[in-house]
Amino acid sequence: MKIILATNNKGKLREFRKMCNTEVIAFSEILGDVEIVEDADTFKGNALIKARAIYEKLEDKDAIVVSDDSGISVPLLGGTPGVYSARYAGEGASDKENLYKLVNTVKEAGVERTPAYYTAAIAIVSKFGEYVVHGWMHGDVLATTRGENGFGYDPMFVPSGFEQTLGELDDEVKKSISHRSKALELAKPIIKMLQR
Numbered sequence: 001m002k003i004i005l006a007t008n009n010k011g012k013l014r015e016f017r018k019m020c021n022t023e024v025i026a027f028s029e030i031l032g033d034v035e036i037v038e039d040a041d042t043f044k045g046n047a048l049i050k051a052r053a054i055y056e057k058l059e060d061k062d063a064i065v066v067s068d069d070s071g072i073s074v075p076l077l078g079g080t081p082g083v084y085s086a087r088y089a090g091e092g093a094s095d096k097e098n099l100y101k102l103v104n105t106v107k108e109a110g111v112e113r114t115p116a117y118y119t120a121a122i123a124i125v126s127k128f129g130e131y132v133v134h135g136w137m138h139g140d141v142l143a144t145t146r147g148e149n150g151f152g153y154d155p156m157f158v159p160s161g162f163e164q165t166l167g168e169l170d171d172e173v174k175k176s177i178s179h180r181s182k183a184l185e186l187a188k189p190i191i192k193m194l195q196r
Contacts (some may be wrong), residue, residue: 001064001126001194001195002023002025002060002062002063003022003023003024003061003063003066003191004024004025004026004027004030004052004058004063004064004065004066005025005026005027005062005066005067005138006027006036006051006053006065006066006067007026007027007050007067007068007101008026008027008028008076008170009086010147011095011125011150011151011152011175012070012180013149014178015175015178015180015195016066016068016180016184018171018175018183022083023086026056027065029041029058029125030058031054031058034053034054034057034146035156036049036050036053036054036085037046037049038050038069040083041083042068042083042121042135043069043070043071043083043119043120043121043134044114044119044121044123044132045069047059047068047069047121047122047132048067048123048125048130049069049168050067050123050131051065051066051067051123051124051125051130052123052125052130054067055115055125055126055127060128060134060170062126062127063126064124064125064127064194065124065126066122066124066187066191066192067121067122067123067125068074068119068120068121068122068123068180068183069083069117069123069182070085070118070121070122070179071084071085071086071118071119072085072102072116072117072118072119072141072152072165073081073116073117073118073119074102074114074115074141074155075084075105075115075116076106076111076114076115077105077109078108081098081102083189085152085153086098086180088102089101095151095152095184097125098137098152098153099152099153099155099156100145102141102147102153103142103144103145103156104144106142106143106156108139108141111143112143112144113140113141113142113143113158114141115117115138115139115140116138116140116157117136117137117138117179118136118137118153118157118178118179119134119135119136119138119145119179120134120135120136120179120182120183120186121133121134121183122134122135122180122183122184122186124187124191124194125128126191128194131187131190132182132188133187133190134183134186135178135180135181135183135184135185135186136179136182137159137174137177137178137179137182138147138159138160138161138180139157139158139159139160139162140158140164141153141158142156142158143154143167144156145157145192146165146167146168147165147166147167147168147176148167149166149167149168149169149170149171150166150167150169150174154166154167154174155167155168166178166189170188177187
């Protein structure tokens with residue numbers, strides 16, 4: 001059974017491929033460009049929208065489609081950007097534009113550091129049904145950026161128990177603590193079960 005990842009985000013694809021011990025194919029390698037409107041108000045809802053849309057378009061109904069929706073939430077800012085993390089600075093905004101909008105919003109709130117958390121919802125859709133798991137990573141966001149590793153908001157996020165940002169930590173450390181890796185650990189037994 002093929003595992004198809006329902007994302008065009010190269011950072012997520014790279015992360016998933018590193019974390020999985022099996023081949024993961026980006027949906028665009030099979031289907032080309034597919035426009036999916038993510039209009040749910042939860043990470044779970046958006047992950048399911050993506051996974052269902054890709055599964056429905058596939059000719060191979062034995063495939064397993066895995067999708068994730070993730071983002072960062074800052075309680076001081078009412079939980080924003082939340083499900084809008086990928087488009088916080090507007091539709092089509094780059095990772096850097098989103099990052100610097102959040103850095104500036106934190107600065108405008110008059111703080112240098114404030115609690116935040118990442119959420120990852122992973123949806124799995126196959127002919128056997130739909131499953132969703134979640135992972136979280138807690139820490140603080142800074143009103144500045146540090147480090148060049150990772151992607152998205154990583155250069156401003158300091159995980160609990162660390163002093164470095166995710167942008168400063170190496171990939172192996174990040175992999176062991178990330179919201180996505182925690183969700184993937186929960187998803188792996190489901191995927192294995194579906195592959196039998």
